[in-house]
Amino acid sequence: MVYVQNAEDVYRSRMAVKFLSGIGNLSEDFQLRFAKDNPIDEEGNYLLILTAKEKGTGIDRLHLTVDGKTFQIIQCRFSDDYGNTTRLRFSDIRTNTGVSDKFFTFNTPVGVEVVNMPQ
Numbered sequence: 001m002v003y004v005q006n007a008e009d010v011y012r013s014r015m016a017v018k019f020l021s022g023i024g025n026l027s028e029d030f031q032l033r034f035a036k037d038n039p040i041d042e043e044g045n046y047l048l049i050l051t052a053k054e055k056g057t058g059i060d061r062l063h064l065t066v067d068g069k070t071f072q073i074i075q076c077r078f079s080d081d082y083g084n085t086t087r088l089r090f091s092d093i094r095t096n097t098g099v100s101d102k103f104f105t106f107n108t109p110v111g112v113e114v115v116n117m118p119q
Contacts, residue, residue, distance in 0.1 A: 001113045029053060030062070044068035 026032060030050035039047055050062040065075035070093075077087045108114055 001115060002108055004114060004116045026050060035063075040068070041065065045074065 030052055032048060032050050035047035035049055041047055045068045046066040048064045048066060050064065052060050059078055061078065063075075063077040064073055066072070067074050072093050073090065074093070075087065075089050077085065079085045
């Protein structure tokens, strides 16, 4: 399923803007802790749970996997108000490479339902 939403609506959430843009102070917006069961996975990555200090900000809880060597976030998982869980897995991470806008063209796969979110 694909959700189509105005990007400005997404970025109205102060916390989402700060987190996604990298300008936020995580300890200011979240309570940070290691995962209780196992703070380190079998590959040596750190497992963190970030709980929003303020409710209703668009992101209540984030589960992060942080590379144990580079300290890059390699996975982020969160749930939305509709009960959907989103998992983002990052690989072949390169920073400051100047990515072309053409790279971000999305074509909906055949057979995938498109849901237009309210404005």
